[in-house]
Amino acid sequence: MTIRLRILLFTLLIVTGAMIAAGTMGYKIGASTLQSGHSERLIQIRLNRAQALKTDLENLGNNLLVAAEMVRVRDAVSAFHESFKKMGQNIPEKSLANDIQVVNSYYSAAMDNKSDTHIADRLNKSALVLQSMILQEAGRNESNPRNVIALKNADPYGYFKTHSEIHTFLSDYSDRFQMDDVLLLDKDGVVVYSVQKGLELGANLDTGFFSGTRLTDVYRWSQSAPPQTFRFFDFAPLSSGFPEYVSYIAAPIYDQKSYIGTLLFKVSLSRFDQILSDNYQWKKFGLRETGEVVAFGPDGLMRNSSRLYHENPGEFIKQFSSAGGRDPSIKSIQSKSTTALIAGLPVEKVRHYLRSEDSLETGTDYLNAVSLMSIGKVQLPGGVEWALIAKSNFNETTGPINHYLVVFVVIGLLFLVISLGLAFFFGKQLTQPLNYLHRKVQSQGGAFQAINYSNQDEFANVFNDYNSLAQNLNQEKLEKAVLEDVILNLGKVMFMVEIIPGYEGNLKAIIRKTNRIAYELIGTPEVSIIGSDISL
Structure with a gap:
């Protein structure tokens, strides 16, 4: 494995590891920060909607108290009570056949309930006759029963005289406060008035079809409730035969110190939809794409x-x-067209929420989607408690980071490519002097010559050492060649000497010829040696 490849692999390992570590830490810190901020927002939204819910019901209750104290309302409930007493005393059994047919025909068509054609049989005589008169009058006028104010024919029981005096007022009251219905109960537990004139009109809450229903609970509470009090009654089926869920806000009506009846507002599910969604403006309210605030009753239903x-x-x-x-x-x-009172959470889970303190948790919602949830409870007038959950899908909590995750990955890959490019470049710069040295040495064959290297970097010392080594090696090679040449020529004549008699009997030794090795060995030019006297 080459040095350059090792550098590239090392760079890849270090940069990738650093990016993964930094990215993981950054993601966790960012996600934690976003989750913390989103959690705080969910808490504030839940508290805000809880307060809005309580405030709305308290306002309704206060307006209900105002109406319950009005003389016209007190007079109306007393007059209706007398009318119903008259009905009960004066309705002959033999005249009910036509009334039964009218009521059965209307409700079987209105409720699309063809299988139940005996609704009228479940009503008491007063309720049956009153509803029959209203339905026949509505049929003659081709209008809704709610719009019936008085009868064109005779009013044998005096009911519609009182009705014409109070209906417009209570109907306007219902519209002003967006109620499904406004009802009056008399002191005997009879539903003596209804703006909508529904099935419960005329019902006796002690006996018959509507006994043991939520209306019965309202009546029982009203009998002992002190004046100037109101209470919210949670949703429950209208009756055993009609699973339509209803809820009420009720206030007792007193004449001096005597209980004479109850005034009720019938509260619709759509009202709570509007309050908890801030009029269906989830995004504007800060709940993004999936957030919502959901209320759950003790029965686990939404x-x-x-x-x-x-x-x-x-x-x-x-x-x-x-x-x-x-x-x-x-x-x-x-x-x-609603999930309310149909979908929900397990009852034990909701009851646990109602027993516990406010909390923030990640768990599954009513659709088994993993969600971040701010969980608390809201206590409504009269002691009713609902679990209130502000939630959003958990994936949306880190949405801002996830939205840019692809951008972060692309930037990271770009940074990795740049890092590898730089590693390749500097690796090449690192190995270039060595490759240059290698090429120069190869080009010299067996000879060793000084190599010129002009850069003043770490490799300059390498080249200087190489040049010194080459110089020393060349000197040694030269000396070796001389010695080898001497050794080869040791068997040959080194000098040719002429002996000449001298004066006074001395002899002279004159060098006449020399071997090349000889003058190279003694380091003297040949011309200087030839003719030299070497005599002692």
């Missing part, structure tokens, strides 16, 4: 409709079915 169902019914049904929703519940949701 008290407002799902945001997902409001925005995308098909997707809700798909997820609800995947979460274990049964076909009857799905059909009920589709027919009623």
